[in-house]
Amino acid sequence: MTKKQGEGTKENYQGAESIKPKYVLRLYVAGTSRKSLRAMQNLNKLLKEELEGQYELEIIDIYQQPIFAKNGQIVAAPTLIKELPLPLRKMVGDLSDTNKVLAGLDLSGRE
């Protein structure tokens, strides 16, 4: 189910190499649309706050690599997929509803 790192475009690769990442996330965006940019901003902000150093993020532009849309079963854009830890979750939309995103990342209980 999980894909190797090298597969996506790692435009925005954050996280310390030394620490074993706990979260494997993929964000599928459709070019630089308003929704896509907002999703990236929202995600970066949230990750910085909640999962600093514990994640591996791949951002994939499905305009440039449509095959990933097919392989990742992407219908809506933008879509954030939590590949690990299981269970797999798909969060569609610009990630502006922080509570829902946190719930999707199983982080809603934390503070």
Place this chain on the structure above:
Amino acid sequence: MTMLTKSPTGIKGFDEITGGGLPHGRSTLICGSAGCGKTVFGMEFLVRGALQYDEPGVFMSFEENEEDLIKNFSSLGFNLPTLIEQKNIAVDHVFIDRSEIEETGEYDLEGLFIRLGMAIDQVGARRVVLDTIESLFSGFTNEGILRSELLRLFRWLKDKVVTAVVTAEQGRETFTRHGLEEYVADCVILLDHRIQEQIPTRRLRIVKYRGSTHGADEYPFLIQANGFSLLPITSLVLDHPASSDRVPTGIDRLDTMLGGKGYYRGSSILLSGTAGCGKTSVAAHFVDSACKRGERSFFIAFEESPKQIIRNMKSIGINLEKWVKRGLLKFHPVRPTLCGLEAHLAAIHRAIEDFKPNVLAIDPISNLVAVANIVDVKGMLLRLIDFLKTNEITTLFTDLTQGGMSIEQTELGISSLMDTWICLLSLESSGERNRALFIAKSRGMQHSNQIREFMLTDKGVQLVDVYLGPNNVLTGSARTTKEAQDKAEALDRRQELERKRSEMERSRKMFHAEMAMLQARFESEQENLQKAIDKEEALEAVLKRDRNDLGTMRKADRLIVPKSEGKDEKGDFE
């Protein structure tokens, strides 16, 4: 303005009722309940498009995955793996799991567009199937977004000039559960799967077809080993050819009754009658005579097995076996209850297309009532007749009239569909049953109005004049008796005549004889009278001489005898 162009589906019958197929470059909505054949229609549209019309296609499945599709369609004879490999068809399975999805803000369906766009580019698709796009509604909750995105999708498809088929589940009061007909408004087709009297029938109806005429009926269809097949009334108009060619019936006197030449080529003939009145035999004659002319004949037997028919027909001197061996005659034995009407019709269509017969016999059509109601059977026959006429196949249908019914009443009420209607009946009188035949109608030809006795002999069917008495029609031994009686009477009459003639001769002879006798008598009387006259004259002469002699002797003066004196004296003699 240019006319609406159409993309042929290649689906049997469908292109006929739509006048060429689906609207080209537009989207068509196929709706119906679960299991009604939406996916099959869509897939066949693509496969036939790729194979027959050189139009590759994309199948976007929201329900079945690629593997399942391949498996399911291999049973319909579609080799999807090869088509996919040859880049004739691209399949994309869109999997949406509600439980995995969380909506966290504004989104669009760009992912779907990109995938579809990629698949279209991959094969150069001209056709697209979205099956069933409504699944999106179960995956996403924001209907506002979905609706605007669907609207965008259909516009986008139109811009790409692909002919699209979109399937959707039928809603309770709307054509589709989510009102897709609002977006896909060019062509809407409704599929239906109904069970009536335990026999399921699939039906198709074109609800809407913008910019085109179309058949408005519900058309029964089948999903069979070779895919979707729709058996419409082949054309929307009555325009099949009408040949003035004649086809002999195989029975000489029946030909005579039908204007001397037999049936019209391509006409449909109904042969109705009660049980055991010789319907199959007339059919066998027809088929046999066609084979003798080297024409191909097809015999659909709903009642008897071919072997049984061959055996039975041998008993009246018709050898059908040799035609079967020579490949001129083909039997199509099938139990009416084996399948539904549509399956029968499809099987007959296929068989006819394979065998290409000139004449066809169906024995008997009344058995079809076992599988469907009369209205449906009538509808099916109408479509069959239409198909046969279009192909100029002369067809003889036999129909069993139930006992107690009027002879001129077919169980199916189909006589109006027929060009020629021959009634066979049995006449019961003086302890025996005899067969008779008459022509109830025969369109477009002079035909006999006479009832003929119909006899099955070892040389086949013979038609004999019946005895037409002043009060009744006599057949069988009654006819023979009557004929013998007639013969006797005729003999009597001849004898009487003879007698009269000889009597006349006799009387003439008698007359002549009497005439001769009278003549003889007359002649003898004449003779006698003449003799008497002669005698008297002689006597007179003698007397006169004697008187003169006496005068001379008396020395009288010169004897002058005044005539008057003399007269006085011998008065009586002059």
